[in-house]
Amino acid sequence: LKDCIRRRRMPPGPIPWPIIGNRSAFQGKFHLTFIELAKKYGDVFSLRRGMTDVVVLNSEAAVREALVEKSVEFAGRPHAQSLDIRTENRRNMAFTDYGPAWKQHRKIVKSALRERASGRTLETEAHEALEDIIGELASVEGQAVDLNDHIFKLVYNVVCPVAFGVRFEQEDEDFQNLKKFSEDFFKQDAPLGDIYPSLGFLPNQAKTDLQKLMDVLLGYFRRQVDRHRKEFNPNDLRDVTDHMIKAQKEAEERGDLDTSALTDTHLRQIVADVFLGGTETTTQILRWAVLFLAAHPEIQEKVAAELDSVVGRDRLPELSDREATPYTEATVNEVLKMGLIDPLSLPHATTADTTLQGYHIPKGTEVLPNLWALHHDPDTWGDPHTFRPERFLDETGNLMPKPFALMPFSVGRRACPGEKMGMADTYLLLAGLVQNFHFSFPEGETPPDLSSVKREVEKSANLHPTRWS
Numbered sequence: 001l002k003d004c005i006r007r008r009r010m011p012p013g014p015i016p017w018p019i020i021g022n023r024s025a026f027q028g029k030f031h032l033t034f035i036e037l038a039k040k041y042g043d044v045f046s047l048r049r050g051m052t053d054v055v056v057l058n059s060e061a062a063v064r065e066a067l068v069e070k071s072v073e074f075a076g077r078p079h080a081q082s083l084d085i086r087t088e089n090r091r092n093m094a095f096t097d098y099g100p101a102w103k104q105h106r107k108i109v110k111s112a113l114r115e116r117a118s119g120r121t122l123e124t125e126a127h128e129a130l131e132d133i134i135g136e137l138a139s140v141e142g143q144a145v146d147l148n149d150h151i152f153k154l155v156y157n158v159v160c161p162v163a164f165g166v167r168f169e170q171e172d173e174d175f176q177n178l179k180k181f182s183e184d185f186f187k188q189d190a191p192l193g194d195i196y197p198s199l200g201f202l203p204n205q206a207k208t209d210l211q212k213l214m215d216v217l218l219g220y221f222r223r224q225v226d227r228h229r230k231e232f233n234p235n236d237l238r239d240v241t242d243h244m245i246k247a248q249k250e251a252e253e254r255g256d257l258d259t260s261a262l263t264d265t266h267l268r269q270i271v272a273d274v275f276l277g278g279t280e281t282t283t284q285i286l287r288w289a290v291l292f293l294a295a296h297p298e299i300q301e302k303v304a305a306e307l308d309s310v311v312g313r314d315r316l317p318e319l320s321d322r323e324a325t326p327y328t329e330a331t332v333n334e335v336l337k338m339g340l341i342d343p344l345s346l347p348h349a350t351t352a353d354t355t356l357q358g359y360h361i362p363k364g365t366e367v368l369p370n371l372w373a374l375h376h377d378p379d380t381w382g383d384p385h386t387f388r389p390e391r392f393l394d395e396t397g398n399l400m401p402k403p404f405a406l407m408p409f410s411v412g413r414r415a416c417p418g419e420k421m422g423m424a425d426t427y428l429l430l431a432g433l434v435q436n437f438h439f440s441f442p443e444g445e446t447p448p449d450l451s452s453v454k455r456e457v458e459k460s461a462n463l464h465p466t467r468w469s
């Protein structure tokens with residue numbers, strides 16, 4: 001009865017079944033199911049996943065009210081068994097509760113990224129990685145090639161030097177292991193304890209698999225942190241790991257290491273956050289970019305022509321070229337809009353009892369911002385499913401200010417701390433690729449239907465680069 005009264009004040013939604021809740025809403029591509037449910041229940045609605053209350057935000061107004069206007073109340077993260085395993089009991093930044101430890105971690109990471117992943121420093125990293133890939137792809141010019149491994153390496157060799165100072169060759173065992181980790185990690189099923197917390201103690205395959213995967217990743221980062229500690233020089237902070245060690249040493253000197261959130265576990269977890277946050281996202285965005293450009297040769301040609309006239313062929317694109325290449329910038333925005341890789345962002349949770357659009361949202365409720373719905377709202381975009389960079393340009397071809405509804409990095413307190421780096425490296429890498437190659441589908445292969453909401457990321461695996469001439 002108490003539960004019924006509480007739910008009456010919460011946003012409406014389909015009636016949950018006992019124990020399983022609204023299971024069918026969480027199967028397949030939930031972000032599309034949520035758009036259908038919003039038509040019936042409104043832009044803010046409630047669901048039950050197992051025994052957990054979940055509130056879905058399906059419109060710009062709802063996301064603005066929750067993540068911007070009430071940003072502290074909506075800045076928490078839900079608790080789940082898979083997250084506890086992944087984060088060694090929330091000792092990272094991305095899934096930790098909103099509070100002093102999170103603030104401290106975010107400050108260190110943002111300052112490290114400002115120093116180590118912006119301007120000339122990022123450009124140098126991106127150019128080195130590009131030159132390497134351009135060499136690799138030139139050697140298979142004209143042949144159909146699976147770009148996956150090349151794009152992985154390209155992105156890893158920008159992000160990993162920033163995170164922990166390592167560059168990889170294709171055949172490196174560590175590179176192969178990290179790549180395998182990423183491929184498996186993002187396909188993992190949720191362990192039973194995520195749906196039914198009280199059954200979390202029972203052995204199940206998903207839990208065992210996740211633990212094994214994390215042992216590999218965290219073992220690798222433990223070794224990286226140990227190496228950094230041996231080589232540490234306070235006057236030469238080379239990467240995020242060095243910045244974390246510096247903060248740890250300062251806590252040691254102050255005598256508050258034991259109570260600080262800067263133990264060795266925190267250090268390897270933060271490095272894992274930067275690695276996972278930076279690599280998987282940018283890799284998938286570049287894969288989408290190449291796929292969309294191969295499917296729209298006229299747009300690819302316009303980007304290449306703009307780069308030709310502004311940058312030429314004698315040097316790689318630089319960050320200072322961004323202003324003079326609005327069509328390329330608009331294309332990056334369009335890729336981020338259409339190829340949204342986190343359709344539901346990361347899950348949030350309420351940090352206190354609060355309200356949203358007049359409904360009661362109790363403390364600890366899981367909140368899912370449906371960014372996909374915002375990126376594909378016909379009222380905002382007119383033709384949301386058409387790949388059309390021009391939507392970001394004015395009549396004279398200048399880049400317009402970014403619309404609020406474009407939020408691939410989310411918004412508010414928990415918005416991605418790597419946004420600046422993500423935008424900059426996506427521009428540098430994509431522009432560098434289009435300057436040097438023309439992407440098309442292998443002869444005889446029908447391009448996938450990208451205008452449909454049914455598009456699949458896996459389709460982007462087999463593309464055909466030839467030198468642009």
Ligand code: HEM
Binds near residue numbers: 345409419
């Ligand atoms: C184009 C690339 C990227 C995209 C699209 C992206 C997207 C996102 C999104 C949607 C979130 C969730 C925000 C929220 O919960 O409201 C997030 C969080 C996060 N991202 Fe990114 N990201 C990108 C690049 C990066 C990079 C380069 C880094 C690190 C160098 C990074 C590190 C993180 C971290 C640590 C969080 C958790 C923040 C927190 O909980 O406070 N991301 N990102």
